[in-house]
Amino acid sequence: MESHQPVYKIPVSALVLIHTTDLQVLIMERADKPGLWQSVTGSLEQLPNGELEQPMAAAIREVREETGLDATEYKLMDWQLSHVYEIYPHWRFRYAPGVTENTEHVFGLELPAPVAVQLAPREHVAYEWVDWREAAKRVFSWTNVEALRKLGERHHLIL
Template sequence: MTVGKIATPVAFKTPISVLVLIHTVDLKVLLIERADKPGFWQSVTGSLEVEDAGLVDTAIREVMEETGIDATQHKLADWQTSNTYEIYPHWRYRYAPGVTENIEYQFGLELPEPLAVKLAPDEHVNYEWVDWREAAERVFSWTNVDALRKLGERHGLTL
């Protein structure tokens, strides 16, 4: 008699995500450096997961996981905008076969002042609070630059 192994289903990432631009009233922006790609700075991002009731829940969960900040205690705003981008080939293994694009929804989280951050060390290794224009020069993702541009526009400023 042969006993077979029970296959464990592979949990692929959902190609729907959020980008949460955390900023202060005076437009200081929180940037976090990726653990898996030194020198790659970004805002908080993360994919929709089964336990999330929707995009707002995803944004709240990701902010807490990546920074230790409770987004429910501050001004979290759904900017009602999204970008579709091609998933980098070196990250496609995380998604179901054939998935090459992701839809990313933008959120803003306004804080009264920069806060201390508790990073998830498996995801990020460093953080900095910088002027929004400097942040636009440092982030690696064009969708992050787009969100920073929109932050400026919301305050009557341009890059």
């Protein structure tokens, strides 16, 4: 009889700010927590060869999974920025026992203009393109707010 070990999430993730040249930002409402909005985000995965997926590869995969967009067709940049944050208690069951922190790597994906996206219905129920300042008011995660602030700074604007 096979024993099935739980598959835990890896506490390393990618956050991708999808934005237009004029700083309209894609935000999506979570399916599991209505009213909570966020950018694309997701954990790195263990590859079949046993190695850990690289953050850039995770960013590309998560953009495709959550929006249907091919990030390689646009300007995807690794901002060389990461945050360590405490995992919300209501999501800790997804991680191995004792894991309480996640390291999140930040990426920007620049599109020429807003586009329609195909949401993953198990993850998100709605999306909007909003000004980056509005996005910073609406996203629930402090790391997402910080990434939006950095987006403004990259364009010499202040939140």
